[in-house]
Amino acid sequence: MKVANEQTTRDRIIETARQLFLTRGFAGTGIAAILKEAGVRSGSLYYFFKSKDELLVAVLDQYKGLLRPILIDPVEAATNDPIGRVFALLESYRGFLLETGCRMGCPIGNLALEISDTHDEARDRVRENFDAWCACVEGWLVDAGDRLPNDLDRAELARFVLTVMEGAQMQAKANKKIKAYEASITQLRHYFEMLESRAK
Amino acid sequence: MKVANEQTTRDRIIETARQLFLTRGFAGTGIAAILKEAGVRSGSLYYFFKSKDELLVAVLDQYKGLLRPILIDPVEAATNDPIGRVFALLESYRGFLLETGCRMGCPIGNLALEISDTHDEARDRVRENFDAWCACVEGWLVDAGDRLPNDLDRAELARFVLTVMEGAQMQAKANKKIKAYEASITQLRHYFEMLESRAK
């Protein structure tokens, strides 16, 4: 067991696999590519992970840990307005799409459709990632208090926000253009505006 | 060239590949599985298609031809109400999810995320499928006339309907439960109700 530096070989493998799964998908990423990119030999990888599937699970676990530091915390630092936070989060996905030429989008969503039918354990981790994301958004919607109608189900609306983000990033990817993403967010904003005006 | 029966070997290969891509994904479907399922030898498949990628393009072309007979026509036959048609279409996806234990959902969406970054020609066909779908929905929204606000962009709202359907089916797949799909459609319906009441 190492003591001095916890950015271990294991961490480097997970980090590298995460990047490659994001750009090429799970099936599209060979073990060889991970080894090369991480500068590691296969003996090391299989010392830490029994199989490629187990590595996938570790990657999805890492995503759970990244949600707050990478996505939620910056949004909460940027604005105190609870509904503003929802759209700031969606804006950060838009920035990510633009930076990557609409190649990426939501790393979890990309994996979700690829592995949900065939990898039960990984699918559960995808679900946990989605649940954690929705819980954060739901928290903001609860914070919005009277600005939203009282009879509106906050959890259901949070799900809806995830739905819109995932569906919108899919179309940005398929079109290699940001327009469909922006159009969808515009409609969602419109919905929120109507909810807010109805709450008054 | 055959004359009597146009349900040719080529058609059977495309049909079989379509089914398998739907259940196992593109990368997850081996040529061997297609051959076995279709009862065909590899010589025949490669007589009709230069490569697996070319077969994928043929499958996506077939989907374009299936859109009206399988999805749109039944919906238009079932109801004359233009907004009712939008939700009848979403209901038919719900039925498909339920029939398949939430394993499937939208065949195009499933392929979209898998191949958009790596298969340019196939990605264009995905886009064409999405465009054709949106054009149908947009037509209904135009038919809705004064029931929707005049300043509302029908094309953008049609995009939004696709966004919600795709995002919702993704979550149904990841959760292996229909609930998130239904919750999202409920929110969309709520949005439409508010649009209709605003148009009055």
Add this chain to the structure above:
DNA sequence: GTCTATAAGAGGATAGAC
């Protein structure tokens, strides 16, 4: 914990007879 070497199989694709 990490190295090299390699097993064992599946993948897509082709050649040439019929």
Add this chain to the structure above:
DNA sequence: GTCTATCCTCTTATAGAC
């Protein structure tokens, strides 16, 4: 157009020395 046989590459994973 369809058949059999097969090539070749890439894949995941393991064995055993260090």
